[in-house]
Amino acid sequence: MSYWDERYRATTPEERSWTEPSPTSTLEILDRLDLAPDAPVVDVGGGASRLVDALLERGFSDLTVLDLAESALAEARARLGAAAGRVTWVGADVTAWEPGRTYALWHDRAVFHFLVEPSARAAYRERLEGATVPGSYAVLATFAPDGPDTCSGLPVTRWAPAELAAEIGDAFEPLLEGRREHVTPWGSTQPFTWLVARRR
Numbered sequence: 001m002s003y004w005d006e007r008y009r010a011t012t013p014e015e016r017s018w019t020e021p022s023p024t025s026t027l028e029i030l031d032r033l034d035l036a037p038d039a040p041v042v043d044v045g046g047g048a049s050r051l052v053d054a055l056l057e058r059g060f061s062d063l064t065v066l067d068l069a070e071s072a073l074a075e076a077r078a079r080l081g082a083a084a085g086r087v088t089w090v091g092a093d094v095t096a097w098e099p100g101r102t103y104a105l106w107h108d109r110a111v112f113h114f115l116v117e118p119s120a121r122a123a124y125r126e127r128l129e130g131a132t133v134p135g136s137y138a139v140l141a142t143f144a145p146d147g148p149d150t151c152s153g154l155p156v157t158r159w160a161p162a163e164l165a166a167e168i169g170d171a172f173e174p175l176l177e178g179r180r181e182h183v184t185p186w187g188s189t190q191p192f193t194w195l196v197a198r199r200r
């Protein structure tokens with residue numbers, strides 16, 4: 001069983017630092033993008049996030065959630081009940097994934113920062129480019145430079161907006177960037193960098 005599978009199995013949502021009751025920052029960003037409800041969306045490393053619930057509620061009809069941890073996907077499916085059948089669930093490592101199709105929105109909250117090796121980030125970029133087309137959006141959220149240097153017991157790379165945009169590469173034009181403080185279920189704050197970029 002993978003590290004992440006074990007993390008999900010051993011904890012409730014309230015015991016995970018990354019849990020948010022509602023994906024407010026992402027939904028605020030979506031309000032600013034011109035995405036039709038049938039636009040294909042992938043939540044990379046979505047885990048058991050409630051973003052998929054919120055997107056279904058908003059009428060999005062082509063949703064994919066990818067995560068290494070099958071237990072996280074199972075938790076999200078159980079929560080959604082019958083509505084889970086309207087979502088494509090992919091158990092995969094994003095750095096090795098063969099998407100086989102493209103998306104209008106690639107969303108990643110708190111996954112890219114675990115890729116501390118340049119080779120892993122290069123593999124991620126390759127998947128990101130392979131899974132998007134000109135006009136597609138990429139939304140990434142990582143720990144900010146003054147954020148924690150580990151997450152869930154693993155080392156992370158912290159990113160400032162300009163560095164993150166440069167790392168994603170020239171194929172993407174940065175559109176919006178910002179800083180948000182995530183409040184963990186036990187009340188501590190974690191500064192995040194958010195980046196919204198559009199595929200050139």
Ligand SMILES: C[S@@+](CC[C@H](N)C(=O)[O-])C[C@H]1O[C@@H](n2cnc3c(N)ncnc32)[C@H](O)[C@@H]1O
Pocket residue numbers: 004005018019020044045046047048049050066067068069072092093094095108109110111114151152
């Ligand atoms: C900090 S959690 C964030 C989960 C979710 N994005 C959210 O905002 O609630 C990180 C997630 O990334 C997943 N993950 C870590 N490395 C991954 C990889 N290489 N490929 C796919 N998923 C990965 C973990 O299983 C976990 O669900």
